[in-house]
């Protein structure tokens with residue numbers, strides 16, 4: 189028997205154990221003692237679901253769904269993966285494949301389905317930009333800026349800097365919601381990648397959770413923009429600021445003032461635009477602030 193054939197037969201035996209064990213009941217088997225727990229029945233568009241795995245010999249793993257890889261990160265009891273769903277993902281059931289690795293090099297595959305449900309996004313009435321900001325509706329500026337932000341989001345820090353729940357960056361009324369369909373000056377429809385919190389110009393803006401500043405500079409659309417890397421592929425960002433108080437590389441704690449609110453960039457008046465990115469997808473900050481992580 190050729191070595192590679194022997195290897196694939198060995199993997200097949202493990203697959204059968206995993207499917208019998210997890211595909212039906214999610215309880216541990218005597219052989220592997222691995223438990224996979226999907227902590228959700230469905231995930232809304234623009235939201236996050238957690239998959240937890242525990243086992244004595246687990247070394248890590250990855251989930252693949254929506255043609256995207258979601259790594260598993262170490263917790264005190266095992267590993268967890270944050271499955272973020274793009275707000276444009278069609279409502280459907282999607283196959284997910286989880287591959288787990290054990291310390292002895294063995295590999296366990298598990299397959300299941302993820303149900304994506306509606307994010308309940310609304311259409312908003314037209315926003316009117318002043319003449320001196322109309323050039324910011326150029327789709328090339330939008331495309332380049334989106335790509336730049338998503339490239340920052342794509343650098344994953346395996347260490348988790350935060351604990352507990354994310355907090356709101358200021359105490360403002362919730363205005364334009366996440367994922368809404370909106371137009372500016374009667375032009376083409378766009379989607380809202382964050383939420384807007386009302387704030388008079390000059391209101392202190394607080395870090396939503398502990399993390400490292402990875403971006404702090406002006407952008408055409410987001411204006412003066414701060415991005416915090418919280419680890420585990422989770423980022424929060426704060427836009428249209430009048431003043432920046434932080435620099436890239438700096439560590440911040442939840443509640444630290446990172447700048448003052450304003451109306452820089454493509455903004456029709458003073459407010460805070462707050463975004464959260466998880467594993468390369470924008471998600472609803474209001475919903476993410478309720479996500480409790482496994483220990």
Ligand SMILES: [Zn+2]
Pocket residue numbers: 364380382383384460461462
């Ligand atoms: Zn906004």
